[in-house]
């Protein structure tokens with residue numbers, strides 16, 4: 095997919111293909127995009143760069159949250175946000191934060207730099223098993239929380255949030271039932287797969303790239319996506335899917351997210367300065383710049399970062415989708431060429447690469463095959479259908495609906511079909 099995207103970008107002189115890395119002029123936020131990397135391999139660096147800095151306001155928030163977590167679990171057996179019915183541990187809204195700080199030491203802008211934290215502690219979730227099991231079959235022991243980073247930044251709008259989880263270990267020092275020593279994050283697909291499906295759906299991330307995806311865990315249901323390169327919320331992924339497929343590519347998408355995050359920062363700054371005015375406070379600390387790592391710590395995702403993560407997310411379930419498609423029956427086939435869609439896919443110096451898209455539906459109106467062709471040919475896709483039907487033990491195709499069947503007769507392998515129907519009208523109706 096990465097290759098395809100790069101190919102499109104390189105061969106699209108009019109820059110009208112999705113995933114264009116062109117910078118848009120006259121933007122308020124050019125400076126924020128100056129750090130765009132030339133390719134998606136920079137996404138991991140960008141993730142590391144966005145981690146919280148020691149002594150920053152967000153780092154202090156996460157340290158306090160971690161300490162509080164221990165206390166809450168000792169006292170209430172679960173985090174207070176779970177008791178409240180929420181996965182998020184949220185800082186007070188700026189209006190209340192400032193109002194409260196007026197009762198104490200006076201207005202402080204640092205209360206407005208904090209972010210929501212998604213608390214994911216699998217062993218405290220509804221319907222969790224009495225014990226989580228390692229891939230070796232032994233029971234897992236809980237192994238505290240993470241230190242570096244304490245929580246992971248998940249890209250989101252209008253602001254990023256953080257994901258806090260616990261660790262498990264297959265303890266090899268245990269006297270009864272010693273384990274294999276493997277360490278697990280509470281966010282690992284192997285752990286998630288042991289939770290009930292309805293709880294999996296609420297999870298804010300899944301990890302790609304650490305080996306095969308566990309079958310009982312469906313990544314498309316998660317509310318955010320995590321790959322070794324970074325983490326992004328489900329909302330942003332859904333927006334990306336929609337906008338990328340309508341040729342609003344990674345660069346303008348990155349601009350959009352950046353703009354939304356900058357506006358959120360501007361809202362907070364306005365609330366702070368207006369509150370100072372309203373409460374008659376003078377000589378206060380300046381509000382942090384958007385990208386001050388010790389202050390507001392804004393870190394919008396760049397275009398290559400988004401492209402890299404999107405590639406991970408789209409590629410991960412691809413093999414399952416293809417396998418599922420390949421095993422569907424094709425007793426009644428309906429096939430046709432489409433010419434419009436290929437006008438928008440790939441081009442070299444204004445010349446189109448592809449001539450037609452060839453789609454084949456089965457008797458349940460399921461897409462059974464789809465090929466993008468540079469020459470008008472159907473024999474290749476048809477032979478593939480025949481091979482897959484045999485392999486998946488489906489009966490051979492009995493009827494094929496197509497336009498101008500007499501003209502196509504030469505192309506179709508005769509073994510595939512026993513009967514042609516001239517069905518131009520009924521097909522399109």
Ligand SMILES: [Zn+2]
Pocket residue numbers: 228229230231232264273274275276
């Ligand atoms: Zn183990």
